[in-house]
Amino acid sequence: MKINRATPDKHEYLASLTYISDAPKLIFFTGSLPDARLPTVAIVGTRKPTAYGKEVAYRLASELAAKGIVVVSGLALGIDAIAHRGAIEAGGLTIAVLANSVDTIYPRSHTGLAKQIITQGGAILSEYEPPKEARGYQFLARNRLVSGLSDAVVVVEAASRSGTLNTASHALDQGKYLFAVPGNITSPLSAGCNTLIKQGAFPVTRTEDILEVIAPSLLSPQSPLPLGNTPAETAILSLIQGGIRDGDAIHQASGLNTAEFNQTLTMMELDGRIRALGANQWTVN
Numbered sequence: 001m002k003i004n005r006a007t008p009d010k011h012e013y014l015a016s017l018t019y020i021s022d023a024p025k026l027i028f029f030t031g032s033l034p035d036a037r038l039p040t041v042a043i044v045g046t047r048k049p050t051a052y053g054k055e056v057a058y059r060l061a062s063e064l065a066a067k068g069i070v071v072v073s074g075l076a077l078g079i080d081a082i083a084h085r086g087a088i089e090a091g092g093l094t095i096a097v098l099a100n101s102v103d104t105i106y107p108r109s110h111t112g113l114a115k116q117i118i119t120q121g122g123a124i125l126s127e128y129e130p131p132k133e134a135r136g137y138q139f140l141a142r143n144r145l146v147s148g149l150s151d152a153v154v155v156v157e158a159a160s161r162s163g164t165l166n167t168a169s170h171a172l173d174q175g176k177y178l179f180a181v182p183g184n185i186t187s188p189l190s191a192g193c194n195t196l197i198k199q200g201a202f203p204v205t206r207t208e209d210i211l212e213v214i215a216p217s218l219l220s221p222q223s224p225l226p227l228g229n230t231p232a233e234t235a236i237l238s239l240i241q242g243g244i245r246d247g248d249a250i251h252q253a254s255g256l257n258t259a260e261f262n263q264t265l266t267m268m269e270l271d272g273r274i275r276a277l278g279a280n281q282w283t284v285n
Helices: 013-019 052-066 079-089 108-119 136-148 164-173 188-198 207-214 231-241 247-254 260-272
Strands: 004-006 027-031 042-044 069-071 094-097 123-126 152-155 177-180 274-278 281-282
Touching: 013 136, 013 152, 027 108, 027 260, 042 052, 042 079, 042 136, 052 069, 052 079, 052 207, 052 274, 052 281, 069 079, 069 136, 079 094, 079 108, 079 231, 094 108, 094 136, 152 164, 152 188, 152 207, 164 177, 164 188, 177 207, 207 274, 231 260, 231 274, 231 281, 247 260, 247 281, 260 274
Parallel strands: 042 069, 042 152, 069 094, 094 123, 152 177
Antiparallel strands: 004 027, 027 123, 274 281
16 A cells, blocks of 8 residues: 655645644655545544444444545544444545554554545545554554544543543644533543533534534535334334334334334344444444
């Protein structure tokens, strides 16, 4: 894979990096960067998200990407990877910022994901000239680039003491819009987000909350909720859209017998109407 280089002060899309503290003089990347500046949102969070965090990260990334927003993250385990996948599967652009040089993908388990990012028209980038292995302090340094590339940073799930909050701090220092996803007050992985909201971060409960701030022209009239092809499908969709995610709870609330419920659920998943989150949790595609 060819490794390209660009100077932020001479590249329109990267120009925002020239205004951050300790601005990089050179960026190395594989794949393709947008020629012009496009609205860009960083989605970051814990490496061990809950089912709720996985669902929210995927939905925000896919819906933003479908609107033409570039999704940026750090290719790490958890929320980062989910954000990249959400953007890819929506047919959009996503950029991964590494804490090591781009000749090596870290973690190695995300080599396939990195290839997908590039195939989709996105890029893997770093400030480090190859070869350069990842070191602990470089992950914190990388975070300033994640926020620096973006118009806004969205924190999906983060504990009260989390590296993700370092990215949020950079966003504030750089004058970026900071968003946080509110969560259950008893969940340790929502503590960081809830604290950010108390300190003034924009709360996010839908993609439109972000678009209203960074790209209001991309907002479209609200479309009606999708209906199923059968009464059973409509019942299940309505329950999931109403916030019920647990399969057993959906079954009970639907009033369907076990055979009809399981058959309908299977057909809806095969048709791409719904998606399994794991642990018998479901969401609408």
